[in-house]
Amino acid sequence: MARRAAIIGGGVIGGGWAARFALMGWEVRVYDPDPEAERKIGEVMAGAVRALPMLFEAPMPARGAISFHDSLAEAVEGAEYIQESVPERLDLKHKVYAEIQGACDPGAVLASSTSGFKPSQLQEGAARPGQIVVAHPFNPVYLLPLVELVPGEVAAPDILEKAREILTGIGMYPLHVRAEIDAHIADRFLEAVWREALWLVKDGIATTEEIDNAIRYGFGLRWAQMGLFETYRVAGGEAGMRHFMAQFGPCLSWPWTRLTDVPEFTDELVDLITEQSDAQSGHMSIRDLERLRDDNLVAILRALKMQGAAAGRLIRAQDDRMRGPLEETVPMVTVRRVVPVDWTDLNGHMNEGRYGQVFSDASEELMTHVGADQAYIDAGNSYFTAETNIKYLAETLAGEEIFVETRVTLGEGKKLRLWHEMKRASDGEVLATGDQFMLHVSLETRRSCPPLDHVRENVERLARMHAEA
Amino acid sequence: MARRAAIIGGGVIGGGWAARFALMGWEVRVYDPDPEAERKIGEVMAGAVRALPMLFEAPMPARGAISFHDSLAEAVEGAEYIQESVPERLDLKHKVYAEIQGACDPGAVLASSTSGFKPSQLQEGAARPGQIVVAHPFNPVYLLPLVELVPGEVAAPDILEKAREILTGIGMYPLHVRAEIDAHIADRFLEAVWREALWLVKDGIATTEEIDNAIRYGFGLRWAQMGLFETYRVAGGEAGMRHFMAQFGPCLSWPWTRLTDVPEFTDELVDLITEQSDAQSGHMSIRDLERLRDDNLVAILRALKMQGAAAGRLIRAQDDRMRGPLEETVPMVTVRRVVPVDWTDLNGHMNEGRYGQVFSDASEELMTHVGADQAYIDAGNSYFTAETNIKYLAETLAGEEIFVETRVTLGEGKKLRLWHEMKRASDGEVLATGDQFMLHVSLETRRSCPPLDHVRENVERLARMHAEA
Structure with missing residues (x-):
């Protein structure tokens, strides 16, 4: 039976939570009095x-159902995990927690998406303060892995541990924030940058578009993969972090930023920024921008995944x-799997070369199954593809689910031949066929040689089985 | 004849400039009294x-020579572009400029990598202040496109225009900073974040690794592709920027950051950060980290390139x-081209599927040549690949230069057949062959049909030429 999560408060953040849980196989119950919530x-x-299934090479679990409920008590019933994303008003949150705790399993995690409140503030006056933690996510919640998990001093260790297990299980990275502090960690940086950016626009130094370009053509690319300190460690060169700090240290006292000066939040400032933002991005609808953002995030995350680096490692672990x-x-x-956006051209069709990759992935799965896995390769043995023949029968598009059916058509000695059919999941149409001939090789001599016994036996068994069927 | 650039001051930044200019076909002369400069x-x-050639599908220009010179006058002789990256001391920079301007072409661009000085400070007392601009790059200079181009009030318009043309030509994005201001634009953000990060470490809230994870698993991914304002515009949802500002605006007066408080730059703080950084990244040498950084940046930039978005658009333009x-x-x-890191598995070998992509790219080049280009496709005609046969003869590795030789083996009516040989550039070894059979189709009916006359004639002409040879 699917595990159950309750989402209290819809909107962009609550909706992102609901989507991530459901796509990861959880049953999701939503409570939000907003008639527009659904x-x-x-x-x-x-x-x-x-977007989310595009991150993975492995198939997603069966999608969980999302249901909408009129009563909070009904929504939290039987939930192992409850995520609160109501507006940032402490009195409202306290009221909601009282109602939740009156109805939910005392062993469930009760987590808040708050960026503005500390756990101690949320826990104050609660029936079971130890049940409440902060789990602060980042938009889009269904793609970005970071969630700041802040227990404060009174959250129960088993609740914290359970939150960690569940968040990891749905593909997130729970960053345990050990000391509670205003705005947790990431939003402190965001606030510092936002404040400075408002000054630059207000003072006429740069437009919103110029500021975005200053970020995404420069340090934004560094931060996506290494963050701040590791980047600077590298910048320090051979002498490393200590050298970097000695160089950069003195600048700290230079008056580069406006610091305490808070730009007054006037209508003029809002108008100025809105106008510049319209000039920059107004030619695209918010839906188009969201899709652009998601496609870019999928492409970046998959790029890092192929490198086995940064957030890409998290995606691999989830696979x-x-x-x-x-x-x-x-x-x-x-x-x-689904066809991800980095496999398609700008028209959304899967690139020719990716058909070959799908068949190559199919072979790899089969080889792992017969025992020619990474350990086998590390020990110096492998199958190399000598020849492939691919027939392209129909097009496929980004986001479509496909599957490959594979038959062993030859499995004798060092020879292995596979017949693949790639099909569209929705209607079973054959999109392409692949005939792949492989030779077993010694990675030491780089010459062909028979496989080890257990692999040979498995290959021969499958070949017999597939010939008889 | 190659255009000439002079690099005054080596080190990581000057070296990055030298490498970018040389790889883009410029002759580079370096002056740096440091005996270790070379x-x-x-x-x-x-x-x-x-790393740099991996960004492109097009071949790089012939690499320019880098030479080292004992005299500054010799280094700047005949240079169209002079980049100064000496230590951040104003008296030193003034001295260097006097010497440069005594020897260089008065029409050359004299640009400074400074992050700490404004152009007016640099221009003060110069023989020709109008020749001097700030061109502030970001490490690694050879990969990141951003360069802040700050002319101040006295730089000559033709110098600014020339700087812009040259920087764009070497694949950078010159961001014209219209008003001079301390630290230009990007470093103001970096300084705000760095300051806040030091406090978080000093106060024991988070370690260097936790802070890096808070950035690279969350907003760093957003900033790599959209920057700050466009991200928030999307976060505002249908109501856009104005709505977002109304939501976030009030937080500005909350005491989230430490603001004016400057963490005292004590030995204890340096030790603390150095120790944490060692624990985080000390298992890798700086060379390994640089390579990891470059591979990640190449992969991210190429991912964005395939999406036609953000910094990826700049790479396409350079192609x-x-x-x-x-x-x-x-x-x-x-x-x-060279084999980029996003085409290889973790062992550095080019993935099987990418051989097919190389041959598909080869066909696309040939089709463009015969007139079946994007405009032809947009008008509703195209060639579709029906079948490919690939023989894998040898492995190839990330960074290796390869080329493809293509023959038209059949070009009759709606049929087009190509024979490709992929070879390693260094020794001409054949890595793979591809036999590709294509059919001309109408994109409207999705059925095969003859090509338009000009395409048919070109295809038939090539087929005859290749049959005779």
Whole structure:
């Protein structure tokens, strides 16, 4: 049975939580008095359904149902995890917690999306303060892995541990913030930059577009993969962090930023920024911008994944959690996935070369299954592809679910031949076929040689099985 | 003849400039009294040679020579562009400028890498203040496109225009900073974040690694592609920027950051950060970290390039500048490029599927050449690949230069068949062959049909030429 999460408060953040839980196989119950909640969450869900599965090579779990409830008590019933994303008013949050705690499982995690309140403020006056933690996510919640997990001093260790397990399980990175502090960690940086950016616009130094370009063509690219300190460690060169600090240290006392000066939040400032933002991005609707953002994030996250670096490592780990063993059906389903945006051209069609990659991935799955896995390769043995023949029968688009059926058509000695059919999941149409001939090689001599016994036996067994069927 | 640039002051920044200019085909003359300059620049160059060509699908221009000179006058002789990256001391910079201006072409751009000085400070007392601008780059200079171009009030318009043309030509994005201000634009943000980060470490709230994770698993990913304002515009939802500001505005007066408080730059603080940084990244050498950083940046930039977004658009534009027309040799060289890191597995070998992509790219070049270009496709006609046969003959690694020789083996009516040989540039070894059969289709009916006359004639002409050779 699916595990159950309750989402209290919809909107962009609550909707992002609902989408991530549902796509990761959880049953989701939503409570939000806003009559528009269902529509709003539906829109966030549409974005998430398109983008999140693109991050993974492994198939997603069966999607959980999202239901909407008129009573808070009904929404939290049987939930293991409750995420509160109501407006940032402490009295409102306290009222909501009292109602939740009157109805929920005392062992459930009760987490808040707040960026403005510390856990001690949330826990104050609660029936079970130890049940409440901050779990502060980042928009879009369904793609960005970071969640700041702040227990404060009174949250129960088993609640914290449970929150960590659940958040990791839905593909997030719970960053345990050990000391509670205003705005946790990341928003302190965001606030410092936002404040400075408002001054630059107000003072006429730069427009919103110039500021965005100053970020995304420069240090934004560094931060996406290393953050701040590791970047500077590298900048310090051979002498490392200590050298960097000695160089940069004195600048700290220079008057570069406006610091305490708070730009007055006047109508003029709002107008100025709104006008500049319209000039910069007004040619695109918010939906188009969201899609652009999601496509870019998917592409960046997948790029990092292929490097095995930064947030890409987190995506790999989630793949591993989701990937099950192959079943020995005839044919075998070796690949089941969606076509990600980095596999398509600007028209959204899957690039020719990626058909070959899908078949190569299919072979790799089969080889892992017969025992020619990473350890086998590390020990100096592998199959190399000698020849492939691909027939392109139909087009496929970004976001479409595909699967590959594979048959072993030859498995004798050092020879392995596979027949792949790539099909569209929605209607079973064959998109392409691949005939792949492989040779077993010694990675030491770089020459062909017979596989080790257990691999040979598995290959021969599958070949017999597939020939008979 | 190659255009000439002078690099005054080596080190990581000067070396990055030297590498970028040389790889973009400029002759580079370096002046740096540091006896280690040649070694240091050589190391930066090694990183640049590996990484920069990976960004492009087009072949790089012939690499320019880098020479080292004992006299500043000799280094700047005949240079169109002079980049000063000496230590951040104003008296030293003034002295260097006097010497440069005594020897250089008065029409050359004299640009400073300074982050700490405004152009008016640099221009003060100069023989020709109008020749001097700030061109502030970001490390690694050979990969990150951003350069803040600050003319101040006295720089000559033709010098500014020339700087802009040259910087764009070497693949950078010159961000014209219209008003001079301390630290230009980007470093004001970096300083605000750095200051706040030091407090968080000093106060024991978070370690260097936790802070890096808070950035790279969250908003760093957003900033790499949209920057600050466009991200928030999307976060505002349908109501856009105005709504976002109304929500976030009040927080500005909350005491989230430490603001004016400057953390005292004590030995204890340096020790604390150095120790944490060692614990975080000390298992890797600076060279390993640089390579990791460069691989990640290449992968992210290429991911954005495939989306046609953000910094990826700049890389595409540079490709277009570098790409020349195909020559009608027999066979035709349709692809010449290096194998980028996003095409290889973790062992550094080019993935099987990418061989197909290289051949698909080769076909696209040939099709563009015969007139089946984007405009032709937009008008509703195209060639679709029906079948490919690939033979894998040898492995190739990230960073290796490869090229493809293509012959038209059939060009009759709606049929087009190409024979590709992919070779390693260093020794001409054939890495793979591809036999590709294509059919001309109407994108409207999705059925095969003859090509338009000019395309048919070109295809038939090439087929005859290749059959005869």
